[in-house]
Amino acid sequence: MAAQGSTPVPAIPRPDIGWKFCKPLDPNDTSQCVCNFCSKVTKGGITRMKEHLMGKKGNVAPCHKCPKEVRDELWGYLNEKKQKDSEAYARVRLDLLDEICDRGDSDEERAFDEGRSEIAAMRDKGKKKVPKGQLDLYLRKPESAITRNRVEKLKQASIREACDKEATARVHQYIARFWYQAGLSFNMIKLESFQDMLAAIGSFGPHLKAPSFHDIRVPLLTKEVEYTEELLKGQKEQWGRFGCSIMSDAWTDRKGRSIINFMVNCSAGTMFLKSIDSSDFVKTGEKLFELLDSIIDEIGEDKVVQVITDNGSSYVRAGKLLQEKRPNLYWTPCAAHCVDLILEDIGKIPLIKKTIGKAIYLVGFIYGHSSTLSLLRFYTDKRELVRHVVTRFATSYLTLERLQQERSHLKKMFVSDDWTNNNLSKETKGRQATKIVFSTAFWNTVSYILLIMGPLVEVLRKADSERKPSMGYTYEAMDKAKEAIKKSFQGNESKYLKIWEIIDGRWTCQLHQPLHAAGHYLNPEFYYSNPDLEFDYEVTKGLYDCIDRLIPSVEIRRKILEELPLYKTGTGMFGEPFAIEQRSKIAPAHWWRMYGLSTPNLQRLAIKIVSLTCSASGCERNWSVFEQIHTKKRNRLEHKRLQDLVFVKYNQALLRRYNVRDELDLISLSDIDECNEWLVGRMDANEDYVGNERVFADEDLTWDIVMDASGLGDDRMTTRQKTKKKKQEFKC
Known part of the structure; x- marks a missing residue:
C-alpha cells in the first residue's frame, strides 16, 4: 500500500545543454549516461556523452544516429564557451597588469609574465615543459632566439600575442618614431635582419644598453665585415x-x-x-x-x-x-655597354634623332607645368610617361614605348576643354606640344624606332642580367635581334640595312670575342638544333682559341680534343634520353654538370665558359x-x-x-622574336595611318578630323597678313 501511494521523485534540473539529448543511467549518479539516439552507455559524465554526440575523436566512439542539427548545436555551444573563457582571461589579465603597473613593481610583472609563459607552454602540444628562471634572461643566446622566432612565425598566434595587443602597439609606436626621425625608407621594415634584431632584443630582455657611437662606427663594423x-x-x-x-x-x-x-x-x-x-x-x-x-x-x-x-x-x-x-x-x-653604344649610334640617325628630340620636348613640357602634369595623370589614370628604367641604357626607348602606349590618352587630353581653356595652350610651347601629339609623321616614326630598338633592348636585358650567366646566349641573341628587325620590316632592305651595318660594326670590333663564340658552341640548345654550327669557322675558331688560352696544360688540351667528338656526335651520356630532352630546358652549366661526366676535361672547360657573365x-x-x-x-x-x-x-x-634566383631556368630568347608583335603591321601600307586612327571603334570619326575641326595647333594670334590671306581664300 505504501508503494502504491508513493509519488515519483521529480527530475533534478541540469543546466548543461547536453542533457537534452541523454539521461543518467541512475538519477542520483550522473557519471554514467545513456544516449537518447543509440542507447549507448558512457562513463565520464556529461562531457564524455557530449563528445560521443558531437563525434569528437579521442575518448569515445561517435554516435552514428545523432542528427546533424544536434551535432551542430553542440559544437556551437562548445566554441561559444571557449570564446567567453578567453575573453574572461584577457580581462582578468589586463586588470592585473594595470594594477602591477600602478604599483611600479617590475619584479611582480616579470613573475606574472614568466608564469603566463609557462602556462602557454604547458598548453602547446609537442613542447617540452621546462620551467624558466631569472638566469634565463642572461643565458639565452640571440642566435637561438632568432631561429626560434622564424619557426614560430609559421605557427598559430600564441596567447601572449592575442593578449598583448596594447603593449605591442606601444612598442611599434616607438619603432615608428625612430623610423620617422631617422628618415629611413619604409621598405627597410621588410629586411630579415630587422626581424632578427627584434628577436635578439626580445631574447635579451630589459636593461639592454645601446651601442655607442664609436662601437657602431669601428669595432661592430669590423665584426660585420668579418661576418x-x-x-x-x-x-x-x-x-x-x-x-x-x-x-x-x-x-x-x-x-x-x-x-x-x-x-x-x-x-x-x-x-x-x-x-x-x-x-x-x-x-x-x-x-x-x-x-x-x-x-x-x-x-x-x-x-x-x-x-x-x-x-x-x-x-x-x-x-x-x-x-x-x-x-x-x-x-x-x-656586352651591355656595347649594345647601349649600338642604340646610341642608331639614335644618331637624323630622322630618329629628330623624333627622340620631339618626344623629349613633349615629355619635358608636360612635366614642366603642374597643370599639364595634373591633366596627364587624370587622362592616363595616373600612369607616368617617364618609366622607372628597367635597364640603365635604354631610356629613350622606354620613353617612346610609354608614349606609344598612352598615345590615345594624350590626344584626348589635348582636345579636352581643360587644355583649350588653359593659358598654356595659347603659348608657343603649348601649340608646339599639341602639334607633336597630333603629328602623323611623329607617331609613324615612333613606331619605326620601336621596331628597330625593341629587339636590341631585349638583348640588353639578357646581357644585363645578374642572376643568370649570359655568356652562352649573347651570340645567338644578336643574330635573333637582327632577324627580328628584318622580319618587322617584311624584308624591306631600305628600312633595316643601315641598322644592320651599325650592329655589325659594333659587333665585329667590340663584341665578337672568342668567349662568346665558345659559349655559343658549348650551349647544347643551339649546337644540337643547328647541324651546320660544326662547320661555322668563326664559332669553331673561338672554341679552339679558348682551349688554347684557358688550358695551360698541353696534356689536358689533348684530352679535351679527344673528348670533343663525343659532344659533337651526341654519344655517351650526351645521347641519353634525359640529356636530349633537357638540352633546351635547363641552363647550360647545369646541363653539363649532369650529363658531361663522360668527358670530364671538356665538362670542366664548358662549365667554366657557360657560367661566365658578359656584363x-x-x-x-x-x-x-x-x-x-x-x-x-x-x-x-x-x-x-x-x-x-x-x-x-x-x-x-x-x-x-x-x-632567390632560379639557376636551373635558362635564359629565354623568345622575347626577342615576340617583342615587336604588338607593333608589327602599324606601318603596313594596308593599315590606316596613325593620324587617321579612329576616336571610337564603332564610328568613322578620326583624330585628323578632330584636329582640323578644333583648330588645335593653329596660331591664336591673328595678324593683318593672315586676315588678308583668309579673305583671298574665301573669295576664291
Missing part, C-alpha cells in the same frame, strides 16, 4: 673550381672624387671586392692595367677567366696590356649603394670606412638576391 667575409667563403671556393670574372668600372661621387669599383662574379654569385679612389692620378691605360693586374694577383691568376670593363679607350688599352702579360685569361668588353653592370649598380652611404651627413667619412660599409651592405644584398 660578411664568412658568408662569402662559398663563393671564393667556387673561384678555384670553375673560375671567375673580374668586373671593373669607374664613377664620380658628390665630392668630385673618382672611384673605381672592382667586383668578382662566378657561378655562385657576385661579390663586391673593393673600391679605389683614383682622384690623385690620371686614368690612363697603363695605370688601369696596373690596378687590374694587382687585383688579379690578389685573387690568383689561375682563378680568373676574364676581366670585364667598359669600352673606353683607356680600358681597351689596359685590356690589351693585360692579355699580353697574362696569357691564360681574356679581357672582354662589357659589368653590377659595378654600375654599386654606385647607388655608394650614394646611399656617402651622403652630405657623412661627407667626412674616410674611404676605408666607406668601402667597409659598401662591402657589408652590397654583398649581403647580393647574397639575398642570389638566394
Whole structure:
C-alpha cells in the first residue's frame, strides 16, 4: 500500500545543454549516461556523452544516429564557451597588469609574465615543459632566439600575442618614431635582419644598453665585415673550381672624387671586392692595367677567366696590356655597354634623332607645368610617361614605348576643354606640344624606332642580367635581334640595312670575342638544333682559341680534343634520353654538370665558359649603394670606412638576391622574336595611318578630323597678313 501511494521523485534540473539529448543511467549518479539516439552507455559524465554526440575523436566512439542539427548545436555551444573563457582571461589579465603597473613593481610583472609563459607552454602540444628562471634572461643566446622566432612565425598566434595587443602597439609606436626621425625608407621594415634584431632584443630582455657611437662606427663594423667575409667563403671556393670574372668600372661621387669599383662574379654569385679612389692620378691605360693586374694577383691568376670593363679607350688599352702579360685569361668588353653604344649610334640617325628630340620636348613640357602634369595623370589614370628604367641604357626607348602606349590618352587630353581653356595652350610651347601629339609623321616614326630598338633592348636585358650567366646566349641573341628587325620590316632592305651595318660594326670590333663564340658552341640548345654550327669557322675558331688560352696544360688540351667528338656526335651520356630532352630546358652549366661526366676535361672547360657573365653592370649598380652611404651627413667619412660599409651592405644584398634566383631556368630568347608583335603591321601600307586612327571603334570619326575641326595647333594670334590671306581664300 505504501508503494502504491508513493509519488515519483521529480527530475533534478541540469543546466548543461547536453542533457537534452541523454539521461543518467541512475538519477542520483550522473557519471554514467545513456544516449537518447543509440542507447549507448558512457562513463565520464556529461562531457564524455557530449563528445560521443558531437563525434569528437579521442575518448569515445561517435554516435552514428545523432542528427546533424544536434551535432551542430553542440559544437556551437562548445566554441561559444571557449570564446567567453578567453575573453574572461584577457580581462582578468589586463586588470592585473594595470594594477602591477600602478604599483611600479617590475619584479611582480616579470613573475606574472614568466608564469603566463609557462602556462602557454604547458598548453602547446609537442613542447617540452621546462620551467624558466631569472638566469634565463642572461643565458639565452640571440642566435637561438632568432631561429626560434622564424619557426614560430609559421605557427598559430600564441596567447601572449592575442593578449598583448596594447603593449605591442606601444612598442611599434616607438619603432615608428625612430623610423620617422631617422628618415629611413619604409621598405627597410621588410629586411630579415630587422626581424632578427627584434628577436635578439626580445631574447635579451630589459636593461639592454645601446651601442655607442664609436662601437657602431669601428669595432661592430669590423665584426660585420668579418661576418660578411664568412658568408662569402662559398663563393671564393667556387673561384678555384670553375673560375671567375673580374668586373671593373669607374664613377664620380658628390665630392668630385673618382672611384673605381672592382667586383668578382662566378657561378655562385657576385661579390663586391673593393673600391679605389683614383682622384690623385690620371686614368690612363697603363695605370688601369696596373690596378687590374694587382687585383688579379690578389685573387690568383689561375682563378680568373676574364676581366670585364667598359669600352673606353683607356680600358681597351689596359685590356690589351693585360692579355699580353697574362696569357691564360681574356679581357672582354662589357656586352651591355656595347649594345647601349649600338642604340646610341642608331639614335644618331637624323630622322630618329629628330623624333627622340620631339618626344623629349613633349615629355619635358608636360612635366614642366603642374597643370599639364595634373591633366596627364587624370587622362592616363595616373600612369607616368617617364618609366622607372628597367635597364640603365635604354631610356629613350622606354620613353617612346610609354608614349606609344598612352598615345590615345594624350590626344584626348589635348582636345579636352581643360587644355583649350588653359593659358598654356595659347603659348608657343603649348601649340608646339599639341602639334607633336597630333603629328602623323611623329607617331609613324615612333613606331619605326620601336621596331628597330625593341629587339636590341631585349638583348640588353639578357646581357644585363645578374642572376643568370649570359655568356652562352649573347651570340645567338644578336643574330635573333637582327632577324627580328628584318622580319618587322617584311624584308624591306631600305628600312633595316643601315641598322644592320651599325650592329655589325659594333659587333665585329667590340663584341665578337672568342668567349662568346665558345659559349655559343658549348650551349647544347643551339649546337644540337643547328647541324651546320660544326662547320661555322668563326664559332669553331673561338672554341679552339679558348682551349688554347684557358688550358695551360698541353696534356689536358689533348684530352679535351679527344673528348670533343663525343659532344659533337651526341654519344655517351650526351645521347641519353634525359640529356636530349633537357638540352633546351635547363641552363647550360647545369646541363653539363649532369650529363658531361663522360668527358670530364671538356665538362670542366664548358662549365667554366657557360657560367661566365658578359656584363659589368653590377659595378654600375654599386654606385647607388655608394650614394646611399656617402651622403652630405657623412661627407667626412674616410674611404676605408666607406668601402667597409659598401662591402657589408652590397654583398649581403647580393647574397639575398642570389638566394632567390632560379639557376636551373635558362635564359629565354623568345622575347626577342615576340617583342615587336604588338607593333608589327602599324606601318603596313594596308593599315590606316596613325593620324587617321579612329576616336571610337564603332564610328568613322578620326583624330585628323578632330584636329582640323578644333583648330588645335593653329596660331591664336591673328595678324593683318593672315586676315588678308583668309579673305583671298574665301573669295576664291
